[in-house]
Structures are given as structure tokens and as C-alpha cells.
Amino acid sequence: MHFIGRVPYPALLALFRVTAAHLYLTYPFVLSWSMLDAMACGVPLLASATAPVLEVVEEGVNGRLVEFFDPEAIARGLAAMLADPAALRPLREAARRTVVERYDLRRVCLPQQLALVEAVARMGARGEGVSVPPAGPG
Structure with missing residues (x-):
């Protein structure tokens, strides 16, 4: 797990392209463009089941959802995603398709x-x- 802080946008996109999973936790507020960028790059996404994430991510279709206040579920979700990267291909493809078609x-x-x-x-x-x-x- 890497906490990279602020990086120039081209570097962020390069990181997304080699990322095994993107954890996006947000309390209901405004959806961050970074989640959409990660999806557009085909990064497997584990996100909090909070508004406005629920407007974009459909569980098991274009990402995985977890409860914001459940650290065990977050850890289990990430571990499952990292354990079988090949199984995430449909999620990755659907995530990219979602962003291209809607945004x-x-x-x-x-x-x-x-x-x-x-x-x-x-x-x-x-x-x-x-x-x-x-x-x-x-």
C-alpha cells in the first residue's frame, strides 16, 4: 500500500496504469475525479458504499463496494481483490466502459x-x- 500524496496529473495516470487495486473511501460529499480517472485507466476499484459513489459504481459490475465504517470488510475486500487479479478483468473493463460512456x-x-x-x-x-x-x- 502506498500513500503517495500529491503528484502531477500525468504521474498519477501512470501510477493508475500499474495499480493492482484502488481503494476509494469517501464520506458522502462530492465525487472525486480521481475515482473516475482510476476507473478510466481500468484499475480494479474498491469503494465505500456512500453517495455519490453509488451513482457510479455497481457492486460486482464495475467495482466492489464496502461499508465506510467497516475496516474489516475493507481489508477483506482488498485482500480478495489482490488474491485473484485475473478474476477482476470484467470489473476493470466495465469500469472503463462506465467512464467512457457516461463521463x-x-x-x-x-x-x-x-x-x-x-x-x-x-x-x-x-x-x-x-x-x-x-x-x-x-
Whole structure:
């Protein structure tokens, strides 16, 4: 286990590409881009079953989930992942697919953001109230 502190972004991506497992524990707050980057790099993910992680990670499909306040479950989960890396291939592939399909900047996020800005501008020009269009897939 390595606690690396702050590293330049390219170095972080290089580390993700050789990482055996990524432990992502967060108390309900804002999802970190680092979890999505790890998933995009195909790192096997063990994450806390907390919001907003549950919006992205599906247990046994694109990652593994553990209770935030259960250190024994966290240790068992990591040990199981490290014991059989070959069995994690479907999780790794699904994790990457999840990020590409739902969060790709050019194909998904930026078009949605631009559509939102354009909708707000049109409504403002007509003097209408603003409503937020529904989010994309996921």
C-alpha cells in the first residue's frame, strides 16, 4: 500500500496504469475525479458504499463496494481483490466502459453543458423561468 500524496496529473495516470487495486473511501460529499480517472485507466476499484459513489459504481459490475465504517470488510475486500487479479478483468473493463460512456468530456459532458447554457440563454432571452434539462445516461 502506498500513500503517495500529491503528484502531477500525468504521474498519477501512470501510477493508475500499474495499480493492482484502488481503494476509494469517501464520506458522502462530492465525487472525486480521481475515482473516475482510476476507473478510466481500468484499475480494479474498491469503494465505500456512500453517495455519490453509488451513482457510479455497481457492486460486482464495475467495482466492489464496502461499508465506510467497516475496516474489516475493507481489508477483506482488498485482500480478495489482490488474491485473484485475473478474476477482476470484467470489473476493470466495465469500469472503463462506465467512464467512457457516461463521463467522456467531448462526447458526453461538454455537449450536455453547452446544451444547458444554450437552454438557459434561450429562456432568459424570452423572459421565461429556467428549468434544468434531465441528466444524460447514468
